Amino acid sequence: MRTLLNKKIPLQKYRRKTCRICGSSKLYPFLSLGSMPIPNGFLEKSDLHKSELHYPLKVCVCESCFLVQLKHVIPAEIMFKNYLYIPSTSQTMVTHFQKFADEIIKKAGIHKITFVVDIGSNDGTLLSILKKKGKRVLGIDPAENLAAVANTRGIKTMNAYFNSNTAEKVLRQYGKADVITATNVIAHIDNLHNVIAGIKALLQTNGLFIIEAPYLIDLLDNNEFDTIYHEHLSYLSIRPLIKLFDQYDLRIIDIKKQSIHGGSVRIFISHKESNHSVHPRVEKCIAEEKLKKLHLRSTYNEFARRVKVIKRDLVHFLKRIKKDGRTIIGYGASAKGNVLLNYCEISTDIINYIVDSTPYKHGKYTPGTHIPIYPETKIKNETPDYTVLFSWNFAKEIIEKNKKYRERGGQFIITIPYLKIV
Incomplete structure (x- = not known):
């Protein structure tokens, strides 16, 4: 090589x-x-x-x-100003978002959803589905090329990074959101506190903040080292997020595991003063993370060892078959x-x-x-x-x-x- x-x-x-x-x-x-x-x-x-x-x-x-x-x-502007990952090119992702849209409406229950904000909305794939279901939607995405695509498709999209200042602008122009979604976004953010402060301000009293992200347990169990790269600043598990949300009087009320992207979690968050109840799945996930020993150095050292073995085996195999013509x-x-x-x-x-x-x-x-x-x-x-x-x-x-x-x-x-x- x-x-x-x-x-x-x-x-x-x-x-x-x-x-x-x-x-x-x-x-x-x-x-x-x-x-x-x-x-x-x-x-x-x-x-x-x-x-x-x-x-x-x-x-x-x-x-x-x-x-x-x-x-x-490294600066977010380098990575996200023009972004080339587009979910609508994959039927798997389109189907995933269709099911997600249905669950958003179902999960809201008696609380009527009229306004949905999607952070990191990309080309508007999720919002286009929700718009067809009669919801008022707004996308927020820092990629100039993708925001332009979404707006052309009729999905109103702000070309901006979401933070507390952006939240204030949305509040002034559109009012509070019934649902805020962020799929494969939270792991990309360095200043999480500024973003969560914006969520706190923008979300209705009984609203839902729903995030979806690759799950640390799946990353470790399945040796997914290739999902570690510069735009993925954090690799999420439940216990650290509980500590983060607690600082803003927010709480995790439910967690659902997803098979997408090699294993992800969909996390439902609400204001502490909302009337949403906490599902037993939350405690179950916390217990599983303790069982997986996510608090021990040895867990991560063993993962690093396996990564080196995968590299060795792959390189050896590719060299051999290439040598064979x-x-x-x-x-x-x-x-x-x-x-x-x-x-x-x-x-x-x-x-x-x-x-x-x-x-x-x-x-x-x-x-x-x-x-x-x-x-x-x-x-x-x-x-x-x-x-x-x-x-x-x-x-x-x-x-x-x-x-x-x-x-x-x-x-x-x-x-x-x-x-x-x-």
Whole structure:
């Protein structure tokens, strides 16, 4: 494998010395994935000769509240001004949001929902479903390209970061929200206190704040190290969140596990003074986290050990089949795929190209490893011997979509939670 030669150029970033939830300085580092470019920083062909900015990926756990978090933070503007992950390109995600919209309405019960605010609303996929159900909706997203797409689709979207100031603007223009949603957003936020203060101000007395995020237990159990990257500043579990919400007189009233993204949790939060009751699932989740020993260093050290084994086994296997003359491509130009490629130092000497369903990514190249990205149709016209499934969280959908490829003798390589050929 060739050595990745791009120069590591320092840029504005800072190293956290205290926990972003409780302020403790007891941060125990347990895993380093090295330095790499921002995984969603796809390149144009004209960028390939330029030096790329690399940032460290080190993970630690707070030994006071047990929040797992990145050691280094880079400016959000670098990651989110133009964002290329779009849920509407995946039928799995569209179906997921359709079911989520139904649950939002059901969970509200007797409390009538008229106004829904979605933080990190992306292209408006969730809000478009709720709008069709007769709800008044507002999206808030910092990505200029996605806010423009959503507004074009008729989903009113503010191009902004959500914080207490944004909440005040929404209050003045629209009034309080009956429901505030944030799917795969909270883990991206450095100043959580400013955001939760905004939620507190914007939410109706009996309103619901609903977040969805990858769950730490699933990340650890399934060896999902490739979901660790710069925009994911925190890796969420229930006990740290209880401490966070308690500071703003908010409480978790229910938790539902989801299979999406390799294992997520949907968390329902309300004002303490609301008349929502707390579901027994909350205590059950707390008990499970204690049973999983999320408070012990040994849990995280063992995870780090397994990550190194996965890297060793994958690199060895790919080198061997490449030496045997096999052709290898990738499926899914995902952020998680770019983490794996950079951590394992896999580039065009191993992977010929990657196919992806997102039109915005076609013709671009992967950050750090410079692998070209093509439309999914390319795999239908060619039959590479092996296809590494970087978007393993959509494995079922992708494999079903490519039955003919497998019938022609092609095989998929799944890397998480362990190396598997299908």
